[in-house]
Amino acid sequence: MILTVTLNTALDITYRTAALTPHATNRVAEVSERPGGKGINVARVLAALGHESVVTGFVGGRTGDALRELLAAEGPGGQPAHAAVSDAPVTDALVPIAGTTRRTIAVVDETTGDTTQLNEPGPTVTPAEWAAFLTSYEGLAARADAVALCGSLPPGIHVGAYAELVRLARAAGRPVLLDTSGEPLRRGIAARPDLVKPNADELAQLTGSREPLRATRDARRRGGRSVVASLGAAGLLAATPDGSWRAAPPTAVRGNPTGAGDSAVAGLLSGLVERLPWPERLARAVALSAATVLAPAAGEFDREAYADLLPRVAVTEQSSQPEQESHAPRQHR
């Protein structure tokens, strides 16, 4: 079982409009809702890959009730319950709170395909609720093959929360992945997680460098045992104890990037639990990520595209001497 933690879960609402006109009244043509937050998205993809997962975090209020109801109705693998798929289950171990789970609203402009996102801040979590979560988390982490800590912190949670959760997972001898940003990432990485997956902006914010290979290796020095940076259409860049690799999709894909990072996390986690060599983990993560961009619904992945892309991801090992390489760019490897 893989445990995913989403402290700031969300009811993800998608509005389809002909075209979003700011400062005017816009009629929404179609409304859809689904359980959201990065860790929940990761669990959905893990289930589709055949990995049993448990989701935890906080949930409360009417939107929290809606989230749990939709999660239960999704059936295995994030598919509607009637779909004939044999995916693994996603188990709800969310911790109830007095506050109300936030909504996120994605307004999809059908003319341009662009999305305008509105994210509510999320409920304030009390110290007693955080303590109840920690007790539950310790029990769940002890039975997990891997733990993923995903997304932003809701109000009320101390900024070192992820560092605390990383330490608890490590104390239980469980591999732990951290996917967050800003100060929670800075503090969390210092607690030595097994894997961090920043995107280019998060990595630059953490290390001060926009040179991905240099920044990725800097992030390792800050405490990440392995660091996999997601570089958008360019794929992934990994710095690990076993070496460094770039993994890129065969062609640039166009579509909705929502959830592509979460799919990459699911690819990396499943590869870790299956003890795949790094190049295979990275190929899986890149193929899943690209297949997510290609899927019509945000955060889903296109299974056919995934099967097609997987063998075509190019994984190339990087020099182990980045500083020299950086100073002598014309040198052939």
Place this chain on the structure above:
Amino acid sequence: MILTVTLNTALDITYRTAALTPHATNRVAEVSERPGGKGINVARVLAALGHESVVTGFVGGRTGDALRELLAAEGPGGQPAHAAVSDAPVTDALVPIAGTTRRTIAVVDETTGDTTQLNEPGPTVTPAEWAAFLTSYEGLAARADAVALCGSLPPGIHVGAYAELVRLARAAGRPVLLDTSGEPLRRGIAARPDLVKPNADELAQLTGSREPLRATRDARRRGGRSVVASLGAAGLLAATPDGSWRAAPPTAVRGNPTGAGDSAVAGLLSGLVERLPWPERLARAVALSAATVLAPAAGEFDREAYADLLPRVAVTEQSSQPEQESHAPRQHR
């Protein structure tokens, strides 16, 4: 008791953001919710004017539950329950349906003060639910001093629905006001409501004329016993069996016009029930409308501003020969 009908009720959500950036991710700084839909807004203002009101229409799903809970919590007059006001009660006579009450989202840009509105379409109402509503409506209308039919029709309701409700109110001998647009207005006005309150766009759409006095009188010929057109900052223009008047605020007011039309309806309805002469009804409606634009929260009205504006509204009688006037514009009256 005044009965207000809101067939397409809404949970009105307001998001405050620093600035809304289309096609980007926007953090919402503050979220507030309240019961919405035109008839519910009208009832809230009526209550503040000391008129007991009953709200009906449809309500369903989690958003419907939230709407009812907020309505009950509002206490008399749309004020929080703890406020020391002696307003009349708003009674919930909403009819439950299987569908889910829509949300409307007003995104207020704190930099410019502009609002971007996103309106969900609303639930589909079944024929059985419409039949249940009609039974309830007939009972409520029979005990009402006046009936107001407000806003858009949800999916599933036939386009002649307001005409049907106008006829039922008239059969019960109750004065009925209609405030809607498009085809439901066109059909509804033909059923001869006592009062219709279109805005300039609705009036132009109905009559094909952008000349307000001509269009207002045309709307009377189509079946409205009295027609009061709301002309934004220019105030109101009324064509009635007793004469025609213009009523304008003493100065142009700046602010959020959301709910200004609903406040005007509440002013007209209360004046009708109190049997005020037309000029007094119109002055009240204009003062309430302007005091709503001036209020900091959308759809509320500023009581002090209302008291200050009321004696200063200019009501002027219009010529009874609009066609001649229109053909001889230089002629002095």
